[in-house]
Amino acid sequence: MAGVVVVFDFDFTLIDYDSENWVVDTFGLTDLFERFLPTMPWNSLMDKIMKELHSKGLSIEDIEGCLRTIPLDSHIASAIKIAHALGCELRIVSDANKLFIETILVKHELLEYFSEINTNPCYVDEEGRLRISPYHDHIMSVHGCNLCPPNMCKGMILDRIRASAAIAGKKQLIYVGDGKGDYCPSLRLTEGDCLMPRKDFPLSKLLYTNSDLLKAQPHHWSSSEELKEVLLRLITQVEANSLSLVGCNHKEIQESPQEVLSFALGMHN
């Protein structure tokens, strides 16, 4: 059971909120944020918001404390632990930022399950202010993908994940996401991969109008409970199918994954 890499988006996927909006709203900067959003890239605006928080006397610890109040559904925590116990490699690709994601995952004791988090990097400057940098340095060189914002092409990241996964002997990807930024990587999935778009969110709407461009079969989910159910079913299907050398786009295996799941849960207790 070790041939699958699961790639998760973060906001509105692993948590049912937008972590950056949560901080903006908690500290009363919603109006400022909305005023600048039409004219500034999201990533640069978040850096500006951090400057504003710093000028109001709020520390990194205050921001981390706010992030720790974001709920993470128990079904998501259990899906992550079971997928990991089943031998899957778990990665995150997110247009949020490193400090926000890691703070939330540490709070919920989930950071150790992820082998890689691809997101916008952060650092604390000499004044103690959190700076958020773009993942792709679009000042030095543009990434050239017209589907994605200048600071991050998730499709390029997915291609790199696929290449490194292949070297490690992992052949199939399961991609879980909800937003516009997840559209580019979704189109780069191949026939044997699985896509898990969140129902009625921007990604599923984009896919609905461009369904002929998609090579992987979509498996929709709405709630955290459904995400868990669909993900664990796909993992067991992909693993079972790989034994007969076909991907999850092909014949569905009807057997219950219960036995495999019980085994994984047993390993974890």
Ligand SMILES: [Mg+2]
């Ligand atoms: Mg998202």
Ligand SMILES: [Zn+2]
């Ligand atoms: Zn792209």
